[in-house]
Amino acid sequence: MFGFGRKRSGDGSKDYSEGKRAYDHKEYKSAFKSFLRAAEAGHVEAMYATGMMYHDGLGTTENRSKAVEWWGRAADRGNFRAQYNLGLAYHLGEGVKRNDDYAYNLVLTSAEAGYPLAQYTVGTFCMNGYGAKKSESEAFKWFLMAGDKGHITAQYNLGVCYEEGVGTAQDYAQALRWYELAAKNGYADAMYSLGVMYGDGKGTKNNEREAAKWLKKAAEAGHQEAAELLKTYTELKNSDQ
Secondary structure (H helix, E strand, O other), rough: OOOOOOOOOOOOOHHEEEEEEEHHOHHHHHHHHHHHHHOOOOHHHHHHHHHHHHHHHOOOOOOOHHHHHHHHHHHOOOOOHHHHHHHHHHHHHOOOOHHHHHHHHHHHHHHHHHOOOHHHHHHHHHHHHOOOOOHHHHHHHHHHHHOOOOOOOHHHHHHHHHHHHHOOOOOOHHHHHHHHHHOOOOHHHHHHHHHHHHHOOOOOOOHHHHHHHHHHHHHHHHOOHHHHHHHHHHHHHHHHH
C-alpha cells in the first residue's frame, strides 16, 4: 500500500516509523494514530499514509473527503503517489467534485516524476480525452513508458496498439512481444491474444501447440472467450484425426 521511499528526518519520523511497524503487524488502529500524529507534525509520507488509511477505512472510519485532504497536503509537497491518488479522486469524484482537467494535471505531474501507474493512467486519459486532448499517439507514448517499467496493463495495451495500429504503425512482431510480456505476468487478456496470434500466425509462424497452451492458460485464469475458442479448436483438431 505504501511507497516507503528514502528515510526522512525531522518532526514526525518516530511516529511514522511506529506507524509502519504497526501497519506491518496489521495493528491498524495503532498505525492510524501514529501516522496521523506524524502527518500533523509535517511528515510528508505520513500525510500520504494517513490519506490511504482514511480511504480504505483502516484503523478509522472510511472518509474519502479526509483522504483527499491529506493527499492534497502531501501532493503540495511533491509526493508523487499522493499526486496520483488525488488526481484519480478528482477523476472519479470520490470525496471531491469531479474535475478531469485538474485530475489530468495531477496525474501528469506524478507521471513525469516516473511513477509507472501514473504513466499508464495518463495514457488512458489521452486515449479517452479525459482532461486532455484525445490523442492515440500520446496515449501510446505513455503506455510505452509504463510498459518499459513493468506495468502489466500497459504492456497489454501496447500489444493492442501494435496489433491494430493504434497510435503507432502496425507491427505484429511487436504486438506478440508485448502480449507475451503481459501474459507471462499473468494477464488473462494477453494470454488470450497471444494464443490467437500464434494460431493465426501473426508476428510469428503458425504454432498450434503455443496457441493451445496460451488459450488454456487464459481459460484457466477465467477468460471465457479463451475457453470457448479452446473448445472449438480441440473439437476441430479431434475431427481431423
